[in-house]
Amino acid sequence: xxxxxxxxxxxxxxxxxxxxxxxxxxxxxxxxxxxxxxxxxxxxxxxxxxxxxxxxxxxxxxxxxxxxxxxxxxxxxxxxxxxxxxxxxxxxxxxxxxxx
Amino acid sequence: xxxxxxxxxxxxxxxxxxxxxxxxxxxxxxxxxxxxxxxxxxxxxxxxxxxxxxxxxxxxxxxxxxxxxxxxxxxxxxxxxxxxxxxxxxxxxxxxxxxxxxxxxxxxxxxxxxxxxxxxxxxxxxxxxxxxxxxxxxxxxxxxxxxxxxxxxxxxxxx
Numbered sequence: 001x002x003x004x005x006x007x008x009x010x011x012x013x014x015x016x017x018x019x020x021x022x023x024x025x026x027x028x029x030x031x032x033x034x035x036x037x038x039x040x041x042x043x044x045x046x047x048x049x050x051x052x053x054x055x056x057x058x059x060x061x062x063x064x065x066x067x068x069x070x071x072x073x074x075x076x077x078x079x080x081x082x083x084x085x086x087x088x089x090x091x092x093x094x095x096x097x098x099x100x
Numbered sequence: 101x102x103x104x105x106x107x108x109x110x111x112x113x114x115x116x117x118x119x120x121x122x123x124x125x126x127x128x129x130x131x132x133x134x135x136x137x138x139x140x141x142x143x144x145x146x147x148x149x150x151x152x153x154x155x156x157x158x159x160x161x162x163x164x165x166x167x168x169x170x171x172x173x174x175x176x177x178x179x180x181x182x183x184x185x186x187x188x189x190x191x192x193x194x195x196x197x198x199x200x201x202x203x204x205x206x207x208x209x210x211x212x213x214x215x216x217x218x219x220x221x222x223x224x225x226x227x228x229x230x231x232x233x234x235x236x237x238x239x240x241x242x243x244x245x246x247x248x249x250x251x252x253x254x255x256x257x258x259x
Contacts, residue, residue, distance in 0.1 A: 015170055078223055
């Protein structure tokens with residue numbers, strides 16, 4: 001069985017969008033029975049998030065993670081626009097990163 | 101567990117406003133909140149800074165902006181302005197694009213986890229073109245509030 005995937009959700013202030021996006025991601029992963037850990041952060045923390053398997057940011061950022069964790073733009077989870085595509089992309093990335 | 105409800109009232113609702121720019125719009129609403137003791141000066145300063153660094157314009161079916169922070173906030177609240185003339189806000193996706201916003205929701209959020217229910221309803225409402233258009237069409241603050249509370253399924257504390 002795959003180990004839990006650790007997803008760090010990052011936005012500007014770490015409050016509104018992070019909270020809603022985190023909730024949507026948790027719903028998705030629960031429905032697919034994927035073990036996970038999700039934590040909220042600010043976009044400024046992206047380079048140093050050593051615990052992250054995947055980083056979901058709510059806005060474009062040049063920041064790259066020191067460990068090479070992929071950074072996805074998760075705004076669709078907040079707005080609902082393009083949510084299906086993003087959900088699929090997230091699932092594919094999880095599969096790549098954690099295996100199955 | 102007691103959850104501090106998100107507060108609003110007619111005095112926090114401005115209709116058919118004309119603002120020079122997003123900073124003036126944010127400043128005006130933030131001052132309304134300060135006048136009611138909902139925020140301190142720290143909020144006034146930080147909310148402008150935040151918008152510069154992490155803008156909150158959203159290109160939804162009805163373009164809108166959701167400036168929000170926790171700093172200097174005493175109580176969770178929402179203050180709303182509908183605009184006579186759209187005002188440019190930078191997009192939240194940080195592409196540098198302008199969003200010509202027609203309605204602004206200014207929030208003070210203390211503990212997002214305890215506000216999760218109402219924040220989620222807001223997020224869903226933002227994507228609902230008809231719901232936002234009903235808010236835009238309100239002729240009086242009381243009407244907008246009634247519409248909003250319906251959309252949010254009674255989760256606001258009005259008064």
